[in-house]
Amino acid sequence: MGFVKGLKCRECAREYPIDPIYVCEFCFGPLEVVYDLEGIKGVLTRELIESRPQNLWRYKELLPLDKEPTVGLHSGFTPLVRADKLAKHLGMRELYIKDDTVTHPTLSFKDRVVAVALSKAKEFGFDTVACASTGNLAHSVSAHGAAAGLKRYIFIPATLEKSKIIASLAYEPNLIAVDGNYDDVNRLCSEVANKYNWAFVNINIRPFYAEGSKTQGYEILEQLGWKAPDAVVVPCASGSLLTKIWKSFKEAQEIGLISDLDTKVYSAQATGCSPIVAAIKANEDVIRPVKPNTVAKSLAIGNPADGFYAKQVVNNTGGDGEDASDAEIIDAIKLMARTEGIFAETAGGVTLASTIKLLESGKLDRDACTVLCITGNGLKTKEAIVGHTSEPHHIEPNMKSFEAVMDKLKKND
Amino acid sequence: MPVTVKIPVPLQRITEGKEEVTGEPGTIIALINSLDKQYPGLAERISEDGKLRRFVNVYVNEEDVRFMKNEETEVKDGDEISIVPAIAGGR
Numbered sequence: 001m002g003f004v005k006g007l008k009c010r011e012c013a014r015e016y017p018i019d020p021i022y023v024c025e026f027c028f029g030p031l032e033v034v035y036d037l038e039g040i041k042g043v044l045t046r047e048l049i050e051s052r053p054q055n056l057w058r059y060k061e062l063l064p065l066d067k068e069p070t071v072g073l074h075s076g077f078t079p080l081v082r083a084d085k086l087a088k089h090l091g092m093r094e095l096y097i098k099d100d101t102v103t104h105p106t107l108s109f110k111d112r113v114v115a116v117a118l119s120k121a122k123e124f125g126f127d128t129v130a131c132a133s134t135g136n137l138a139h140s141v142s143a144h145g146a147a148a149g150l151k152r153y154i155f156i157p158a159t160l161e162k163s164k165i166i167a168s169l170a171y172e173p174n175l176i177a178v179d180g181n182y183d184d185v186n187r188l189c190s191e192v193a194n195k196y197n198w199a200f201v202n203i204n205i206r207p208f209y210a211e212g213s214k215t216q217g218y219e220i221l222e223q224l225g226w227k228a229p230d231a232v233v234v235p236c237a238s239g240s241l242l243t244k245i246w247k248s249f250k251e252a253q254e255i256g257l258i259s260d261l262d263t264k265v266y267s268a269q270a271t272g273c274s275p276i277v278a279a280i281k282a283n284e285d286v287i288r289p290v291k292p293n294t295v296a297k298s299l300a301i302g303n304p305a306d307g308f309y310a311k312q313v314v315n316n317t318g319g320d321g322e323d324a325s326d327a328e329i330i331d332a333i334k335l336m337a338r339t340e341g342i343f344a345e346t347a348g349g350v351t352l353a354s355t356i357k358l359l360e361s362g363k364l365d366r367d368a369c370t371v372l373c374i375t376g377n378g379l380k381t382k383e384a385i386v387g388h389t390s391e392p393h394h395i396e397p398n399m400k401s402f403e404a405v406m407d408k409l410k411k412n413d
Numbered sequence: 414m415p416v417t418v419k420i421p422v423p424l425q426r427i428t429e430g431k432e433e434v435t436g437e438p439g440t441i442i443a444l445i446n447s448l449d450k451q452y453p454g455l456a457e458r459i460s461e462d463g464k465l466r467r468f469v470n471v472y473v474n475e476e477d478v479r480f481m482k483n484e485e486t487e488v489k490d491g492d493e494i495s496i497v498p499a500i501a502g503g504r
Binding site (some may be wrong): 011022023024025026027028029030183184187190191194288289291303305308 | 419421422423426432458459466467468469470472475477479480495497498499
């Protein structure tokens with residue numbers, strides 16, 4: 001281990017040592033982990049990776065730890081599902097679903113970033129972890145933190161889906177429900193973080209935490225047989241996942257894990273919270289914050305910190321962006337479930353619904369080998385589709401009652 | 414009652430360790446520039462060419478100034494201003 005050189009400001013390139021810090025003291029730009037990629041190049045080969053256990057730590061040289069990982073030893077390495085039925089329905093040649101609905105232990109890609117964040121927090125010697133969350137992060141910090149023996153303070157918007165609140169409470173963290181939206185929670189947390197010496201995974205641990213998202217990208221490359229796809233569609237909240245997936249592709253090329261890289265990166269957002277896609281569509285550099293109003297609460301960040309960089313990646317790779325209404329999101333969730341047997345949370349509906357619109361407008365090529373990043377499980381946002389599914393056929397416990405239903409179903413066939 | 418300005422940790426070195434400073438009513442940018450006289454270097458950190466830097470969020474009484482008139486937003490006596498580095502990646 002130990003290929004991390006330090007932290008560097010993405011804006012002004014000032015360098016900092018490895019510390020629980022997250023913004024450049026000079027320009028407030030975000031800090032990012034810098035690696036000795038030359039050093040990794042000779043060490044981390046395809047063969048070495050393939051010889052390791054199937055979890056996200058098989059890429060540990062490209063993750064920001066100085067010691068061996070201690071948290072999330074079963075997270076990552078989710079299936080890359082070849083989605084032929086869905087592809088046929090959409091008229092696409094080659095479509096894959098990166099299925100993070102089954103990430104260990106809390107069924108969203110947040111288990112990746114939290115595995116890295118909490119391993120790093122333990123390295124730094126923190127005994128308490130905290131986060132601001134719209135649900136999935138809360139769930140993952142609650143679970144990973146419990147297993148790691150850390151005290152946990154979890155801040156959420158009070159309006160969160162009931163199922164997500166219960167899911168976090170099962171692990172008995174200190175759950176703080178704030179009257180306000182995610183951006184209000186986030187702002188409050190940055191003040192709390194100033195005062196309390198905690199490892200806030202998405203504040204002072206953020207440069208390390210965010211690196212965990214890269215593992216989804218490495219896995220896509222490995223599972224495609226060490227090849228980059230022609231297109232990848234990524235749901236955007238803060239924009240961090242999209243920028244990190246692109247970073248993972250570039251690093252993999254730089255250290256020789258893949259040879260060619262010509263992937264177009266596409267951003268998907270909900271219409272009710274689409275500051276990044278709006279900037280892409282209007283071709284503006286300024287990301288204008290919005291007040292979120294969407295069924296896709298896990299993507300409801302109106303003031304996305306990495307929005308500017310996400311837009312840059314989309315532009316530089318020749319990708320594009322699209323947004324989907326609540327009705328389109330729900331239809332897409334159901335489409336993915338009935339074609340591929342994968343029940344995604346609302347963010348997954350956003351990704352598929354946006355993909356459909358990108359195909360219809362010709363911005364995404366139907367012949368492109370395309371990967372959809374599906375980041376969370378539908379069981380976590382069941383409320384979203386209540387009233388939008390069919391009803392069960394209610395019968396008496398006898399054959400006559402059952403045959404009556406069968407007659408009805410045959411007529412409808 | 415003057416305008417209260419909450420200073421984030423990365424800037425407290427400039428404000429001699431103070432978490433809160435006070436200033437006069439007017440536009441946000443005028444307030445920042447006048448505080449810069451007392452705490453040299455402050456304006457450069459927060460703004461560039463009279464505009465707020467991309468990664469700086471400024472709130473007036475908990476409302477993001479980008480929902481108002483950005484750096485031209487007027488603040489009055491008793492208002493509370495928060496300067497917060499842009500962070501996210503929550504969900």
